[in-house]
Amino acid sequence: xxxxxxxxxxLRILTHLVLVIFxxxxxxxxxxxxxxxxxxxxxxxxxxxEIIPQNATLKSYVSLFTDQPFLxxxxxxxxxxxxxxxxxxxxxxxxxxxxxxxxFIGKKVGxxxxxxxxxxxxxxxxxxxYLMLIYLGLINSYLGIIIxxxxxxxxxxxxxxxxxYDTIPISLEEAARIDGCNxxxxxxxxxxxxxxxxxxxxxxxxxxxAWSEYIVAAQIxxxxxLWTLPLGLKSFEANMSTEWGLYxxxxxxxxIPVVALFIILSKWLVSGLTLGSVKG
Amino acid sequence: xxxVRLEHVFKxxxxxxxxxxxxxxINDKEFVVLVGPSGCGKSTTLRMIAGLEDISQGxxxxxxxxxxxxxxxxxxxxxxxxxxxxxxxxxxxxxxxFGLKMRKYSKDEIQERVQQASVILGIKEMLERKPKALSxxxxxxxxxxxxxxxxxxxxxxxxxxxxxxANLRVQMRTEISRLHxxxxxxxxxxxxxxxxxxxxxxxxxxxxxxxxxxxxxxLTIYNNPVNKFVAGFIGSPTMNFFDGKLLLQDSLAFEAxxxxxxLPIRSEIVQRFMPIVNSEVSLGIRPEHISAKPQNSHSQxxxxxxxxxxxxxxxxxxxxxxxxxxxxYVCRIPSDMxxxxxxxxxxxxxxxxxxxxxxxTGAAL
Numbered sequence: 001x002x003x004x005x006x007x008x009x010x011l012r013i014l015t016h017l018v019l020v021i022f023x024x025x026x027x028x029x030x031x032x033x034x035x036x037x038x039x040x041x042x043x044x045x046x047x048x049x050e051i052i053p054q055n056a057t058l059k060s061y062v063s064l065f066t067d068q069p070f071l072x073x074x075x076x077x078x079x080x081x082x083x084x085x086x087x088x089x090x091x092x093x094x095x096x097x098x099x100x101x102x103x104f105i106g107k108k109v110g111x112x113x114x115x116x117x118x119x120x121x122x123x124x125x126x127x128x129x130y131l132m133l134i135y136l137g138l139i140n141s142y143l144g145i146i147i148x149x150x151x152x153x154x155x156x157x158x159x160x161x162x163x164x165y166d167t168i169p170i171s172l173e174e175a176a177r178i179d180g181c182n183x184x185x186x187x188x189x190x191x192x193x194x195x196x197x198x199x200x201x202x203x204x205x206x207x208x209x210a211w212s213e214y215i216v217a218a219q220i221x222x223x224x225x226l227w228t229l230p231l232g233l234k235s236f237e238a239n240m241s242t243e244w245g246l247y248x249x250x251x252x253x254x255x256i257p258v259v260a261l262f263i264i265l266s267k268w269l270v271s272g273l274t275l276g277s278v279k280g
Numbered sequence: 281x282x283x284v285r286l287e288h289v290f291k292x293x294x295x296x297x298x299x300x301x302x303x304x305x306i307n308d309k310e311f312v313v314l315v316g317p318s319g320c321g322k323s324t325t326l327r328m329i330a331g332l333e334d335i336s337q338g339x340x341x342x343x344x345x346x347x348x349x350x351x352x353x354x355x356x357x358x359x360x361x362x363x364x365x366x367x368x369x370x371x372x373x374x375x376x377x378f379g380l381k382m383r384k385y386s387k388d389e390i391q392e393r394v395q396q397a398s399v400i401l402g403i404k405e406m407l408e409r410k411p412k413a414l415s416x417x418x419x420x421x422x423x424x425x426x427x428x429x430x431x432x433x434x435x436x437x438x439x440x441x442x443x444x445x446a447n448l449r450v451q452m453r454t455e456i457s458r459l460h461x462x463x464x465x466x467x468x469x470x471x472x473x474x475x476x477x478x479x480x481x482x483x484x485x486x487x488x489x490x491x492x493x494x495x496x497x498x499l500t501i502y503n504n505p506v507n508k509f510v511a512g513f514i515g516s517p518t519m520n521f522f523d524g525k526l527l528l529q530d531s532l533a534f535e536a537x538x539x540x541x542x543l544p545i546r547s548e549i550v551q552r553f554m555p556i557v558n559s560e561v562s563l564g565i566r567p568e569h570i571s572a573k574p575q576n577s578h579s580q581x582x583x584x585x586x587x588x589x590x591x592x593x594x595x596x597x598x599x600x601x602x603x604x605x606x607x608x609y610v611c612r613i614p615s616d617m618x619x620x621x622x623x624x625x626x627x628x629x630x631x632x633x634x635x636x637x638x639x640x641t642g643a644a645l
Contacts, residue, residue, distance in 0.1 A: 171365035174332050179426070180353045180382030193369045 037248030088206030096161025540603030
């Protein structure tokens, strides 16, 4: 009895130890960035292990908002990311539903096709995307980058939505159709609210794809007025020297919306909203 | 009014026919039960009436209007699903009110109807709760409530009690029957449980392999099954079947193909069987028509070997074989009798309750 209790305690301690180690490994780079952003000089490396360095200053943060077009980048990134999120969620919600509920010619091929697109690395798609956008006259425009981001995020989002709809009993929709809904009303009044965990994941994925993407943006957005945050951040890096303080401060600020979104939406990420609707 | 008529209705999935030429006439205010084993097409038939499945061929009428192309919402029907299908993100009140809201009823009317239904079903205290906070029985009541608030022409039930435990099932069975008497609306009820079918339906439709086998009142189906399938499906434990021949010696008698027993045919029905003397037939007798003591002048003794006894409270099921044959049969006798397993025992077959079926087609003779 006692030995099994001891075993449990030891196991618990070990589990926590492993968790603590991994947390430290995960958090260490972030702490380094905090330190760099607070250093009075633009130094990347230091022998000091202090998180808050000596003579810590918020100079980099102030400079970011006063000397740099940081707010413009934030605006551009927000505009593009939110549009991509809304487009991604709306399109994935509907097409995922179609793939989940209807039988049509090309359904299997379509689903497989979406999956195949995920197998190519983004860099491989750069050239064809660039050429297509030139033909469409969308290079150096918000629309061009929004279409590109939406197109790259959609396959994953559609699969996520389809997978979630598959778990929602079809009888709920049938009940709604008998209760007076047409197919579309049954979808948005009954099924869509139940799919909110998947919608949140889809939304977050779309947002993050657009918010932190650099390579595609660097090709499409050449006008500095259209730059997004990752492009702006990269501009702190010059041939001869890099403004590490600004870089660190900007990186932390860029991180904030994503972290905030995760915290705000975490309760929606908890699945199981369908509990109680059907037997069991 | 809420009559339903099915005329030559088929449902095909590619070359697979799951509902085969179903013709049914369900009267207004009638309680009709579709019963049959899994995969017999009963649920598909119900879903076609609801408009949830397309009809491959044939016509369905509700109140003399063809509804083949009418969407479910415009058929004026309500359906209770096997898995309740309550909207989990809505409270019980919202679940009940949803159908009325969709039909643009006034707030007062909705409130009145929901209150009325919740009183009838005893769910008044739970209106603010979400479905996940309800027990299985309560959820099923809410599902019933969602159907009755709309006051539709026809209620459709798709195995609504199969997820409930035995006690609750009996209770809900009575409640649905009571509800039918109270609201006097046509009800079509699908189940695979023949006890539910027998106890609830004004008429029963027995289906097998997509084909309607028999449509009649429960007692007629029990007493006069039209074929071996219906005879075997209705009644629990199931009817015993013996293969054999009708032989004419001193009198007409059934002789089992195992030769271990024979039973005389009643003189009143001898004429009926004269044309098929010497033919192979199946004899059917229900477990309740085999007794441990002679019940009347029609009782014929048969010596059997007791294989298993199964006490179920007020009676015992005896599983037995006859002679050296391996086939097992069953009968039910009062629990005060104590036949010994593995021993010979005398049972009495009531020959006035025998059923005969064509050995090849299974049709009643």
